Amino acid sequence: MSDQRNSTIRTLRRLWPYVRPHRARMAVVLSATMLAMLCGLGIPLLTQRIVDGPIQHKETAALPWLIIGVLVLGIGEAVLFYIRRKVVARPAAQVEARMRLDLYQRLQRLPVAFHDRWQSGQLLSRGTNDLTTVRRFVAFGMIFLLVNSLVVVVGMGIIASLSPALLVVSLCGALPLIVISYLFEAKFKVIARRAQDQAGDLTTIVEESVLGIRVLKAFGRGPELTNRFLAQARELRSTELNKISILAALWSVLIVLPELSIAGMLGVGAIGIVNGSMTVGTLVAAVAVSAYLRWPIDSIGWLLAETNMSAAALERYWEVIDSPVTITSPASPVPLPVPLRGHVRFEGVRFAFEDGNEVLKGVDLDLRPGETVALVGATGSGKTTLTALVPRLADVTGGRITIDGVDVRDLSLEDLRTVVGTAFEEPVLFSASVTENVGLGVPDVSESAVREALRVARAEEFVDALPWGLATRIGEQGLSLSGGQRQRLALARAVVGRPAVLVLDDPLSALDVHTEAEVEAALRRVLRGVTALVVAHRSSTVQLADRVAMLVDGKITAIGSHRKLLEDNEEYRRLLSSMDSEEIVEEEVAS
Ligand SMILES: Nc1ncnc2c1ncn2[C@@H]1O[C@H](COP(=O)(O)OP(=O)(O)OP(=O)(O)O)[C@@H](O)[C@H]1O
Structure with a gap:
């Protein structure tokens, strides 16, 4: 299990080069989130002052300042959370976009043998679902996993400073929680990966059935493919349900344990107040801090789940990025012989x-x-x-x-x-103009070169008859052409660079x-x-x-x-x- 955890950490650490350029913004996000949470934690301490001061002594002179303090902390928390949200959006989107670009470029460079081996749906789902999971992790999971863990430690520290006895009760709730989260993490990672792979398979089925729609219709194979789709979707659904039932079990533990520790704190605190070793304000503050820690503690399991899903998504991403590009230019290429004879x-x-x-x-x-x-x-x-x-x-x-x-x-x-x-x-034609399709392999190809190639391939006449001539959009999202027209465009594409x-x-x-x-x-x-x-x-x-x-x-x-x-x-x-x-x-x- 520790091997698995190490691999999760290794996988996540490889995200750093993408996050690094945005480190200043991410530091702002982290600080704003931390400060916001500390503002929230400060409020119970002021509550203690109000209970043990003005309320206990029936003396209201200090009350307005304490109330203003609570208001300032409350507003501060809200403003800082707003800043977090505002600032984090851009780096998270940029990390996602950069990773998607790298994936796309890698896919272009990888040899045909790689593409023969990989289902295109698996590649598509890596570029879409998986990278969305990673973005969510960068914008949210990563920050809150760090901040919430720190807040739990700080909150426990505050409870300790209020009353060591109450800390012991609190820890009785928190320790089993840490053990359970640890056990959960390993189990969840396996199932998260399975769900992502199955989503990739499902994407492949959808993609194939869309691309092959004519064949499927002509052979009346639609229902058969629908059954395959249903079977795959059922598999995915059962994995997702499995995932949810693991999460539900974890959540019920996460919810019950803090409740039990608050009940314990109330019991221990009430005895302390009765025998005079604790003030009412201390108990109120400790319970309020515990209540405040509910979300950070509850969320840790869920954040670990998010972390694991991102690690699984990243693992799938690195699988493609790490695939070797076997066909490359040599380090010192031989120049082309001049004149070229074509032997x-x-x-x-x-x-x-x-x-x-x-x-x-x-x-x-x-x-x-x-x-x-x-x-x-x-x-x-x-x-x-x-x-x-x-x-x-x-x-x-x-x-x-x-x-x-x-x-x-x-x-x-x-x-x-x-x-x-x-x-x-x-x-194969792309969803682009005739010029772009024909000039595919020649950067900045001139219109006259495209025309010449079309003339050689006897395609000029029908291209001129298209509604916008050379600028007509063809391919999947454009005008459909006959088999013979497509072949002639493919021939024009082959000769446009005068090979x-x-x-x-x-x-x-x-x-x-x-x-x-x-x-x-x-x-x-x-x-x-x-x-x-x-x-x-x-x-x-x-x-x-x-x-x-x-x-x-x-x-x-x-x-x-x-x-x-x-x-x-x-x-x-x-x-x-x-x-x-x-x-x-x-x-x-x-x-
Ligand atoms: N990725 C692959 N892995 C293993 N074998 C493959 C792979 N791709 C093709 N083959 C096999 O290699 C052989 C040659 O295939 P190829 O497409 O070159 O034949 P071909 O002579 O062009 O066939 P056709 O006339 O039907 O187009 C075939 O037996 C094919 O099954």
Whole structure:
């Protein structure tokens, strides 16, 4: 359990660099809160003076000053709490915003392998729920845990100065409370973490069902997903209820113990007054201090719960922040060769996923400058994986890929991604204008460059016909475009920086005959003059290539022109026939 507590403290301590820039404000917050609580604690002492002075001696001369004193302390407490609230808002919001920015930036830098492994809902819930929990802790939990603990100590000190006997009674209530809180903390942390993870899973289900709404509707799978959602929500609910029942048990102890100690104080105090060892004012003051300490004491359990929830939230946050960014620029990158020819070589390239699944087992392939090579292979043979290695979306686990003789890992990532343009099978558009979508990889891209890329990708005409032309907002929150239009924009995005090398994951697959023809024409122009590796899922893509390379069992087993391979290679013919209908292949062989 002490290990767990140490880990909580370690996790919370890592928050300091975020809080540090706001330390002056946080010091003001802490002092204002402490002073406010001390004002509150001062009032029972003045009450004692009033009871033992003016009331006991029926002498009212000092009464107005004492009343003014109570008023000043009361108003002081209110003003200081107001200051606390006002001052704390900004640093807490800034800590949250800074942490969210760091998380976002980390997510951008983390390799694709990380994103393959993590559910996006888990990442979303870290950036939302968890950081809100942390903000609450910075603004409230952290301050009050410190201040309330101090106030309890000061309050106990006051009771001790009033009457040591009453302190003993008070401590009889407080000590079991500390033990119970200690035991509670460990148990609560585990359950708080479980609740946060389950909330992440629930977010994933919601996100997936929103993104896949068309598929779900088309296949009538809505009810099934609703059931999955319900099951996950039930799990979360039962964890939350469990959390509440632990808290409820703690609270009942927290409420009962101070009541018992006040009852004890009244008993001991009454005996003291009767035998003359205590004044009425002392008892009134001690009971008033005890009553004042009710909230600080009651809140400690709840604040510990908040602290544990924040520690669990932070742990989840650090899990992402601490994930290693494996794909980075080298310390001293090799400058790009000038002039760049775009000669790409795969030399004994191997690639294994983290689970040990080796997909590429020594790929040798030479792409001469300016030529287009189509990559074919059975589904799941590793074509997409191979193309992802060129712009370093993942790194080879053996061998190397060179561009004009330079290992891609020796180039800076910026240079590499300027040299290599990419387009994926699924053209992802962002909720932004056409210009922003096309110019994604080129900072401060000019309108003429975007237009040129659109022209090459044969997209200019339909973009001009959009309601606001280049400024039209497309993507999820904008105008929907057809599959062919999206693909052409993705091609324009790939060529806008005039890359010397293109890697394309079949832009023709998943298109209907009409749109395929449009994109094929676009592709023909895009491929002109660049070195390109194009994954081909159908023979129409293959026919755009100068040569075709066949990937079988993690190696290139044949390379040559489409026609030659069709004539000579039985396996190639079989592969193509599985891509398209057999007649087309037979027709081609016959012609
Ligand atoms: N993150 C991963 N971890 C482990 N194996 C993976 C991972 N991603 C993909 N694979 C496996 O690697 C193999 C190659 O996948 P890849 O997508 O490169 O094939 P492909 O040839 O492009 O397939 P397709 O033609 O269907 O698009 C597949 O068997 C796939 O199941």
